[in-house]
Amino acid sequence: MNRRSSNIFRRGSRAQASQRLADATETLERARGLDRTIRVLSTAVRRTLRPGPLKDTLHGVPFGHPAHTPLTDVPIGCWMSSAILDLMPGTARASQALVAAGLAGAVPTVLTGIADWSALHREQQRVGLVHASATATASMLYSASLAARYQGRDGAGKAFGFAGLTVLLGGAYLGGHLAFRQAAGASHADQTSHLVATGWHDLCAAEELPDGWPVHRRLGYISLFVLREGDEINVLADRCSHLAGPLHQGRVTTDDNAETCIVCPWHGSTFRVRDGSVVHGPATARQPFFETRVTDGVVQVRPVG
Incomplete structure (x- = not known):
């Protein structure tokens, strides 16, 4: 066996050893x-x-x-x-x-x-x-x-x-x-800057949104949390930044400044619907949010940032 073949086998052995270590760690997950x-x-x-x-x-x-x-x-x-x-x-x-x-x-x-x-x-x-x-x-x-x-x-x-x-x-x-x-600690919210083009996008008819009740809508590849309160409409990425919980299934509440917030149904992370800022953890990353406007009865959204 020549030296080149020997080196290939040695590299293969190291790769197999590292894979066995990864496999053993993944076994812990189960x-x-x-x-x-x-x-x-x-x-x-x-x-x-x-x-x-x-x-x-x-x-x-x-x-x-x-x-x-x-x-x-x-x-x-x-x-x-x-x-x-x-x-x-x-x-x-x-x-x-x-x-x-x-x-x-x-x-x-x-x-x-x-x-x-x-x-x-x-x-x-x-x-x-x-x-x-x-x-x-x-x-x-x-x-x-x-x-x-x-x-x-x-x-x-x-x-x-x-x-x-x-x-x-x-x-x-x-x-x-x-x-x-396993991405513990990383943001699990959809990265809107990569998935949504800049500019305004039609989302849905304003009249189909219930007042004071969060709903789920889709914009291309991503899921959105939508909450209408009177004439004000707030839109966030729906996947919670903590561990991707569905925010539209969460509980609407208010913070100490009487600002409307949404509580994630999975682990209780709380975000202001106005700008996605974190009120209470375990989430630490801001929830991506969208500017909104209503044009001819159609809700339009534009990603921020």
Whole structure:
């Protein structure tokens, strides 16, 4: 066998190994044996974390995107840096400080992760439960590492640290699967700028819209939420930006400023119908909205942005 053929086989083996890892992760999505634990835990989280400013902050509503993902950089960065320092002489105190900083950073990371996890689809929650278990195990190992270092047992502290980093990286892989394969935290609303041409488009007759009751209409490839209140007509993309719930099946309400809002029927995300802005999470991304006008009895819409 020549060298070129040998290289091809080696690349094929690596591809097969990575595919097996992806297949194993996808198996977690179908692991129904986790569902009972998920039901108990997610119910407890929802009962504890009531709608309000704290819940919205944990989801990341004030920041415009989920808070959990950037917060993970703190413990991961600290603990990886600690591992590097553990390989160098004379860095015991600095490494110990990084382990402690990572544990401190893990607290808000865990809290935001729990909040987001409680409002995911079941397939996402299955992967998320194992992801959380791995990161919790890593945190316990780093706690043991910090305790050993404080007691002067640097060898044991390093061993616990390297074990924690190994588990942490496994959990981080699952977190990547959640974010990039299962799109947890990404906006699931239709991207109107890509799917709708600029300019005005005929939507429907104004007289067919009920007053005060949301309805569903289609514009080309996308579904729209339409709400008429008297002479005012508001139109949003219908797929909720959180996890694509049908907003036209949601509940109409008002915010503290008496502005009309729609509550997603799936996870309770609340948007102002005037401009799609987020009032309450778990959604963090604005709902795409449309300008409207009525011309000769026909509702016309134009995408904004």
